[in-house]
Amino acid sequence: MNTTLRIDRLRASVEGKEILKGLSLEVRGGEIHAVMGPNGTGKSTLASTLMGHPKYEVLGGSVTINGEDLLEMDVDERGRAGLFLAMQYPSEITGVTNSDFMRSAINAQRGEGNEISLMKFIRLMESNMNTLEMNPEFMHRYLNEGFSGGEKKRNEILQMMMLQPKIAILDEIDSGLDIDALRIVAQGVNSLRGADRGFLIITHYQRLLDYITPDFVHIMMQGRIVKSGGPELAQRLEAEGYEWVKEELGIEDETVGQDEDEFSMPMNTTGPKIR
Ligand code: ADP
Numbered sequence: 001m002n003t004t005l006r007i008d009r010l011r012a013s014v015e016g017k018e019i020l021k022g023l024s025l026e027v028r029g030g031e032i033h034a035v036m037g038p039n040g041t042g043k044s045t046l047a048s049t050l051m052g053h054p055k056y057e058v059l060g061g062s063v064t065i066n067g068e069d070l071l072e073m074d075v076d077e078r079g080r081a082g083l084f085l086a087m088q089y090p091s092e093i094t095g096v097t098n099s100d101f102m103r104s105a106i107n108a109q110r111g112e113g114n115e116i117s118l119m120k121f122i123r124l125m126e127s128n129m130n131t132l133e134m135n136p137e138f139m140h141r142y143l144n145e146g147f148s149g150g151e152k153k154r155n156e157i158l159q160m161m162m163l164q165p166k167i168a169i170l171d172e173i174d175s176g177l178d179i180d181a182l183r184i185v186a187q188g189v190n191s192l193r194g195a196d197r198g199f200l201i202i203t204h205y206q207r208l209l210d211y212i213t214p215d216f217v218h219i220m221m222q223g224r225i226v227k228s229g230g231p232e233l234a235q236r237l238e239a240e241g242y243e244w245v246k247e248e249l250g251i252e253d254e255t256v257g258q259d260e261d262e263f264s265m266p267m268n269t270t271g272p273k274i275r
Pocket residue numbers: 014015019037038039040041042043044045046055263
């Protein structure tokens with residue numbers, strides 16, 4: 001069966017503040033969806049909420065993967081259900097080597113009694129690292145420790161290539177990448193493109209989408225998808241920024257800054273009605 005991730009009017013908060021305010025989106029196997037939006041609009045919150053990060057509290061709505069309630073699953077189960085997140089800010093873990101980490105992740109996914117053989121694992125890891133033009137020494141480095149921003153991002157894509165998820169969420173995978181690294185990372189993503197795999201690509205800039213052509217582009221503002229279209233939408237954002245979207249939809253200015261109060265939106269604004 002073709003995988004389907006269905007997000008329906010999802011509401012979620014972090015630190016007691018509601019960030020996702022009724023977000024709906026459906027990603028099917030074979031589709032690449034790009035979610036674009038200004039900083040602070042809740043894109044990473046969406047990714048973390050989908051993965052079950054304990055800091056993010058679901059207030060309402062539903063998320064299913066192939067009809068199963070994702071929000072009821074613990075983080076491991078979400079992984080086994082085929083969900084994967086490449087993080088915007090991957091954590092550094094001292095004392096755990098990259099290969100140990102990846103092998104544990106693969107074995108957790110495969111389940112007890114079905115562990116991957118060491119030889120097979122090493123061959124798989126070497127071949128994927130080769131595709132991503134990563135130095136073999138990264139196998140034995142501690143996870144993300146002392147990795148540059150670009151190396152961390154490549155390593156996230158490496159994990160994705162090793163785990164072969166059904167639904168892959170990539171959060172700002174392009175940030176901190178120079179153009180060569182961007183091309184390589186995009187190659188990795190494109191190599192996994194297929195009828196049985198869906199992608200949710202979160203990005204602030206259109207640049208990445210020159211290398212990974214999305215089927216759908218969604219604009220996220222104030223914790224919701226406010227507009228959806230095809231790749232031309234991303235191009236218009238690149239050319240004109242987000243102002244026209246706000247004007248078109250009558251959205252009050254979204255100020256993002258150090259001042260949290262400035263960002264929070266009054267709940268009774270006559271925002272766009274979506275669905
Ligand atoms: P984006 O990824 O679109 O830039 P985020 O989802 O990271 O936006 O953040 C949305 C809002 O939620 C911001 O105001 C941010 O400060 C807040 N936020 C996100 N994660 C946390 C957290 N762990 N603790 C406190 N506030 C958070």
